Amino acid sequence: MTTQVQYPFDQALIESFSVQNNEPDWFKNLRLAALEKIDVLPLPNPDRTKIDKWNFTHFQQHAQASSVYTNVDDLPEQVKSLINVEGGVKNLYVQHNQTAGFVSLSDELKQKGVIFTDLLTAVKEHGDLVQKYFMTNAVKVDENRLTAFHTALVNGGAFLYIPQNVQINEPIQTIFVHDNADAPLINHVLIVADKNSAVTYVENYFSLNDELEGIANIITEVIAQDNANVKFGAVDTLAKGVTTYVNRRGYAWRDARIEWALGLMNDGNTISDNTTNLHGDGSFADTKTVVVGRGKQIQNFTTRVIHHGKGTEGFILKHGVVKDNATTVFNGIGKIEHGASKSNAEQETRVLMLSDKARGDANPILLIDEDDVMAGHAASVGRVDPTQLYYLMSRGISKAEAERLIIYGFLAPVVNQLPVEGVKKQLTEVIERKVK
């Protein structure tokens, strides 16, 4: 049976959006070509979660002008607390729904050739770089309906380029503030770390109030050229009514390292795909993910490391807390391709169940096409360990506080890895709020 789906967008809408933004032809054409594929391509297929009834593509309007954050004082208080303001704001981009706000980048980094700007500006001003990497290396336009949808309708995001041999010590931060339910967050972050460069980046997706509805379609691409080193942190806190597709993808060339620290704390239904492609020999990926599922939320988290290069190493750590009636699936996939000899794929998934009605599913998969490799996995789904509780309580700590400490400790691996104090604190607070 084929029913013609009526989408709330068409060629005319995309063309006019593109023209309004003065986008170069190549980008407009990329959008239009992607539009053609939306209908043809299937939805992504997250293992063990059925999503065919979820709304990923329908919205009221494509973009709505929101107030422009022109400086830190314009930011809502909750957002200000995410920023280290002492010594002046450094290396920050903020966006209000689809509206680009201010970008700050230190003079030193500008002089070194670092590019940091909102995506739609980057398309115009750094077209050659963006064209080379946008949806070409890491994520492909035609992977599934949502990647095509994303390419056709992307309406926000950021671009970060670190030239060869530039090592950045200060973290680079982006904050995407969401407070409009009508327009979808179709956001793209593209990070290109050229040879021998190093960068630490952290992003927040932040719903300003709990009652918001809508859709988010987020794609992040991290390209680490030979010997580059990218540390990537994220805290997502989108509201209960927001259905999210978030795809964070890394592509590592020879001896490159990509380290992810993801605090995935959305309150709505979420499909998260975090894949790192270890393309070059000797490349390395470490992905740490913590999540909390609560309410009636359905979430699916797939973490994947694909080993192509020889001597590559991939580590997956996922810790999840599931409470109330929430359903959470954790797929961990280590894939070693033929020829990726001397590689190592390790993963650990732990799920803590806080209610009888919650459902947690840990699904570790190793796919190995090469003999000379190492691989291992550990997975468990369980409750708070009564012996640990007893130990803490035997020191006078109340049961509630002991549970809080154990759960907090369980989710600590990502908190500790976030580079900005305000974001660290935020994740801690979100965790406390969510597990209470």
Add this chain to the structure above:
Amino acid sequence: MAGSTLVIKDLHVAIEDKEIIKGLDLEIKPGEFHAVMGPNGAGKSTLASAIMGHPKYEITSGTVTMDGKDVLEMEVDERAKAGLFLAMQYPSEISGVTNADFLRSAINAKREEGNEIPLMQFIKKLDKSMEYLEMDLNMAQRYLNEGFSGGEKKRNEILQLMMLEPSIAILDEIDSGLDIDALKVVSKGINAMRSNDFSCLIITHYQRLLNYITPDFVHVMIQGRIVKSGGPELAQRLEAEGYDWIKKELGIEDEIEVG
């Protein structure tokens, strides 16, 4: 604190329907140090766990009171707040919670809300205690017992003892796994607590520990009962001769599992 009196009367404890403690009486007065010795499996750790309130152990009859208050009615944390402390034979590891954060939570749990220990005072006390126990100060920032060696865990139990200052401490094989220097340091920590307000129940297999911490009383526990009590000289005889002479003297047969 004026010290506490712990009274155990005709205590019976079962685990998974198997009776382990079979009628045990013991009284510990303020300032007293008692040692309990006994062969493996006699029920020493079971006794300690039952007093502290481990959820796996079922008290089938008998009473435990502290200054007249019913300990068995209390939750585990209430027992601690009443002044009980157990240095465990196998301390738990808690990932993601630093030793320092844990200790501060434990200290504050015993204090009124709004009267939390000032951070500087806490740090001073922690540093001082760690130095006294010759511990690497970095251990304060490590996760609670995670990856600690056997000896480090024991030392960390004594650190907690010194920080929390209970009125009655039960030390379950605090000497096992300690090298000779560590044994001296740990004993030093325990002796530092000695006062009229602090009493101690020391479970050990070795007379050696009792050379450093002289007990007032030594009890022998076999098959879930205290079968003999005496002074420090009893420990010396056990060290030299083992338990067979007591069994013979009292006519205790080895238990054989009936399946």
